[in-house]
Amino acid sequence: MRSVPRVGPLAASPTTAPVLDVDGLLDDPETRIIVCCGSGGVGKTTTSASLALRAAERGRKVVVLTIDPARRLAQSMGIDQLDNTPRPVQDVSGGSLDAMMLDMKRTFDEVVLAQASPEKAKQILENPFYIALSSSFAGTQEYMAMEKLGQLHREGGYDLIVVDTPPSRSALDFLDAPDRLSSFLDGRFIRLMLAPARGPAKLMTAGFGIITSALTKILGGQVLTDMQAFVAALDTVFGGFRQRAQQTYALLQAHGTAFLVVAAPEPDALREAAYFVERLSGDRMPLAGLIVNRATTEPPGELSAAGALAAVERLRAADDDGPTAGLLRLHADRARLVEREQQLRDRFSAAHPRVPTAVVPALAGDVHDLDGLREVGRLLAGA
């Protein structure tokens, strides 16, 4: 028993996050789906491709679904053509790797064709609202990535599916898809739009006249007609949409799925990562861990940043103009970066102590071939 209560913060050693066992995850035959999410510019696509390649070369039959890979990386994997079909990646030893790039519009079209009668499908596919909806970015891409994941899973044929997600916070919008579709379907607006098509006057409430005249005033009559046609046509297939979205949601929650949150050691990227971690646990999605890309590697030697800068000052006082001062400044710069990145990671792991983490050192150049992906895979596994 302590007789004097301790005051102030305890000088505890910084929390160290448990280490993410990447090879353990990739080798486990029960791991069937890996979803990589994170904010833009953190190397998510490269991470997904590297994980998929490593799993394949460790003997698994893998497909990787990417959203928007850099051109040279896509070329090196043989998927520079956007045809929505998995293509085998050449020169993979061990197991096998297929890769595909998501064609959002085509995926959407396929869903409509699968759900509606040919005549109805034609009507939907030609509606201007549908065309705009299926080819605009916001939101649709996330749904379609998950739809494609569901398809690949249902068709079977792979023991591991690795999915890259679009680079935005809305990457997790697909989690809301079932709810959003339901509330949309059951919403008053839809009933309002459907009212003229369905005819009976019982829905012609006082609000209705006001709304339609307001909408006509703002949008013009033609837009309103197109919109009504769109909603009426989609109404018949929406039930199917909702069911599929619910299935995919359940698949994501199930044992066998692993979410990896990808970040860079920067405040914004780690803040987004924290958001993803919280959102996933809130939805009871199986989070496997955090990957911190592009970490600065610790400089060798015992010299601190302050020590190096003090030495620079002394050299300057002695009018030294050789490269040594420059080397010391570089060293100080790197030591400070390492320290700052460590602080940022500590802050994250203090708030999320149970999230296993893998730290990947920064590479000098960009990755655009299989050898580069192998190297990243090796670094990911800490091997």
Added chain:
Amino acid sequence: MSSDWPHVQLHVVTGKGGTGKSTVAAALALGLASHGKNVLLCEVEGRQGIARMFDVDPLPYAETRVATGLALGEVRPGSVYALHIDAESALLEYLAMYYKLGRAGKALDRFGVVEFATTIAPGVRDVLLTGKVFEAVQRNSRNKGARQYDAVVLDAPPTGRITQFLNVSDQVAGLAKVGPIKHQADTMMTLFRSPRTAVHLVTLLEEMPVQETADGIADLRHARLPVGGIVVNLVRPQDLDPGELAAARSGELDRAAIAKDLDRAGVAVADDLVDGLLTEAAEHAERRALEDAQRRVVAGLDVPSYELPRLVGGVDLGRLYELAELLKEQGLA
């Protein structure tokens, strides 16, 4: 130095994720306000990044003063105001401003029309966001008592989406071929395509962001949207001169001389320290060479470019002013 963009009223700042476009937009706003102008900084992605950078409470849908512009020389700086634009508020404001819908406006909201328009109806969201930016640049007589700004800076969506975002005529073309919405979209396009607008692209000296910048410029030009400058961000420190860099890469730095310098500077010389410094120098030189290669690609894009250094300690408000000064010295602000 005088600004390269004296006639621009709307500065749109885009960039690939992770390049620091929000930081650049904020620094640009501070720099532009140094001319004694009042500047409005807008964000449209719902992240409240401006509030964090300027260390103020989360911003409402109202123009809020967040900082005094960069102070340089004799000129008394203007103020930077900030606005967090969300599509729902923009739609309700738009309806109130143009249609005086009264009871019907409320009914639209109650019937979920607002939700439909802003979350499900495609493209509408972007049109509402750009519409508000347009209104801030070209104040409308219907918006009584609104503040006039000398410049508006937009922290815009990323490079991959910027052309679609600004190309509002295209966005509504599929939906409305005639009528008031079409007319308004065309008026907005006139401003966005005029020399009063400039779209600046933020990049890093790495292959992917530079490639995306080149693609972005091609897309913008194809859509006849005015390309501004390229801001190269997070540039590595330039502590070694070209001769030293070459020697560091080829492993020809004089090991003995460095050990002697270290000793003279009072650093306990251990072998692993000297080896470590030489390895760091070689890695640094390799990255600098990659940067230089990308710098040449940027120069080949034939667009004015500006450089900002990587700040080891991260960016806070004080550092934003430093960056603002650098942008001003180079002529972006």
